[in-house]
Amino acid sequence: MSKKAIVLYSGGLDSTTCMAIARAEGFEPYAMSFQYGQRHSVELEKAREYAPRVGAVEHQVATIDLRKIGGSALTADIEVPKDREIEDDIPITYVPARNTIFLSFALGWAEVLESFDIYIGVNALDYSGYPDCRPEFVEAFENLANLATRAGVEGIGRYRIHTPLLHLTKADTIRKGLELGVDYALTHSCYDPVGDLACGRCDSCQLRLKGFAEVGVADPAAYVEGVR
């Protein structure tokens, strides 16, 4: 019998690749998404549609309201930046404590499922500006997980936060996914889509397009006219 793993899953390129890696590493993926008041709610519709098609045994969408907290272009009424130079500062799309909150929910679900493995597709290269995508953040969460739970008291297992994409470039991630048979048509990355079409200009689209260009493979995602 395979072991269960929670995979934080947005329906995007990174988390879908993570799911394929979890499966390749012998886990049954339990996908977890969040309805967190994001502007790009098409993301969730896509995630619901794609999750079973990319191998999730079960898919749970937890509803949390980060809009009340605010402070990000992804959750408040701040415009998503377009065509910007991606640099090392913390972008306006950073959502305060988001990965901490996501991992906390994953931990709760893991504890109930008796799983000790959580996959998260964070990346320290492309998202070097996000404090909660750094290796030291992941280590601190793993340490916390083992103190916050029954397992920490009863010693029945040890939680591991798996971050297989942490040191990969976007191109490396795409190569890895293609090796594992990921169909990237079943992924959705845009922060600010126009209907079903990706904008091609937000940070997320830019990084994705650059990644596919480096690999030399056509991105199967649907973009608004004029992109590429």
Add this chain to the structure above:
Amino acid sequence: MSKKAIVLYSGGLDSTTCMAIARAEGFEPYAMSFQYGQRHSVELEKAREYAPRVGAVEHQVATIDLRKIGGSALTADIEVPKDREIEDDIPITYVPARNTIFLSFALGWAEVLESFDIYIGVNALDYSGYPDCRPEFVEAFENLANLATRAGVEGIGRYRIHTPLLHLTKADTIRKGLELGVDYALTHSCYDPVGDLACGRCDSCQLRLKGFAEVGVADPAAYVEGVR
């Protein structure tokens, strides 16, 4: 100008005492409660009513759905135990990863408010069975908080998780609160109330009644007939 602090606030005896301590320590308390699918939703109505009366500058109720995670008598269809001997095992009322989730939200709000102080009324004595009420859990979260946020990257401040009740008995907490002028009629503790009345028999009621008895003061809460 006083500094802002987030106070995790349930409307109960401990968190209300925490709020009074935060004020005594020079902070403006921003109270945060959670609608997490708890059975005892009267708790939240009371919290909304009491928060401004016990000194909260602002009160936010974040909606999160822990019912999907399940695994606890407080969120799933499992009966709340009555009249049980309170021992050292992890009780069925333990909610997986609850304090981790609560603190994560508090951290997100703190970051937006530019506050570096979070108060949580955890107690290592009365709740020795809860993994996420232990000092090592609190330390691990504080460490995480300073790595998970802009502050961790930009070095603009250091988060502190304040746990003024950590080593107090319930009686000590009540004494402390009375010193600071807390009106315990404006607190609500029961896990399984009958309408507006506390049951007097769940763990939470038992601990509260024992605390007041030790202090030698009448508990101003309203209980069902026959209690006391």
